[in-house]
Amino acid sequence: MRKNIVAGNWKMNKNLQEGIALAKELNEALTADKPNCDVVICTPFIHLASVTPIVDAAIIGVGAENCADKVSGAYTGEVSAEMVASTGAQYVILGHSERRSYYGETVEILEEKVKLALANNLTPIFCIGEVLEERQAEKQNEVVAAQLASVFTLSAEDFGKIILAYEPVWAIGTGLTATPEQAQDIHAYIRSLIAEKYGQEVAENCSILYGGSCKPSNAKELFANPDVDGGLIGGAALKVADFKGIIDAFK
Numbered sequence: 547m548r549k550n551i552v553a554g555n556w557k558m559n560k561n562l563q564e565g566i567a568l569a570k571e572l573n574e575a576l577t578a579d580k581p582n583c584d585v586v587i588c589t590p591f592i593h594l595a596s597v598t599p600i601v602d603a604a605i606i607g608v609g610a611e612n613c614a615d616k617v618s619g620a621y622t623g624e625v626s627a628e629m630v631a632s633t634g635a636q637y638v639i640l641g642h643s644e645r646r647s648y649y650g651e652t653v654e655i656l657e658e659k660v661k662l663a664l665a666n667n668l669t670p671i672f673c674i675g676e677v678l679e680e681r682q683a684e685k686q687n688e689v690v691a692a693q694l695a696s697v698f699t700l701s702a703e704d705f706g707k708i709i710l711a712y713e714p715v716w717a718i719g720t721g722l723t724a725t726p727e728q729a730q731d732i733h734a735y736i737r738s739l740i741a742e743k744y745g746q747e748v749a750e751n752c753s754i755l756y757g758g759s760c761k762p763s764n765a766k767e768l769f770a771n772p773d774v775d776g777g778l779i780g781g782a783a784l785k786v787a788d789f790k791g792i793i794d795a796f797k
């Protein structure tokens with residue numbers, strides 16, 4: 547069954563003490579008022595081992611924001627999927643537009659990362675989405691179709707383990723949000739590509755999150771669309787009241 551999911555992406559924010567405090571506060575808020583959807587927080591690597599033991603795993607999943615495209619060895623500064631999993635984390639964001647544009651992550655590199663994440667029992671939250679010029683040229687469909695090549699080499703069984711996040715780059719951190727119609731149109735298109743590749747059942751079961759300036763005031767109308775199964779949240783994941791406001795869109 548397709549799940550509704552709200553996942554936070556802390557990006558490069560919060561030192562260790564601040565991150566622990568944020569995770570504790572969120573855990574308290576969601577323990578007192580249980581969510582109606584899956585909730586995940588994706589934190590910087592250094593937070594993972596400290597955050598996983600302090601959140602109730604039945605309510606909040608924990609994930610990384612990236613992992614290496616190599617198994618192990620002489621890759622100074624990198625963190626492997628196995629290392630992420632050893633902290634107790636269960637998820638990893640892969641293919642975020644900031645990784646694609648600032649760190650040159652290609653379709654091929656991301657294919658390796660997804661495979662290594664799955665081999666280590668991590669659930670990839672795989673991000674796709676077009677930049678503003680591509681949207682203006684009405685090329686968004688072909689852009690997301692090309693980006694999906696990283697995950698369309700998976701077996702149907704493995705594809706069934708991943709979460710997708712459609713994030714129009716022009717809406718990330720900009721205050722601009724896709725309209726509910728824009729989100730629904732492209733989510734339905736993405737689901738149709740999955741159906742073409744893996745069949746209707748796999749497509750129906752795949753959670754496709756929307757990301758890009760999602761906030762408590764717009765979450766409900768975005769998530770109300772039949773093909774929008776929750777959100778990947780950046781800025782608004784850094785304040786418990788805002789993040790919980792988005793989670794509560796499913797109530």
Ligand code: PEP
Nearest residue numbers: 718719757758759780781
């Ligand atoms: C993101 O970076 O995944 C994101 C959606 O950011 P924001 O919510 O801040 O636009």
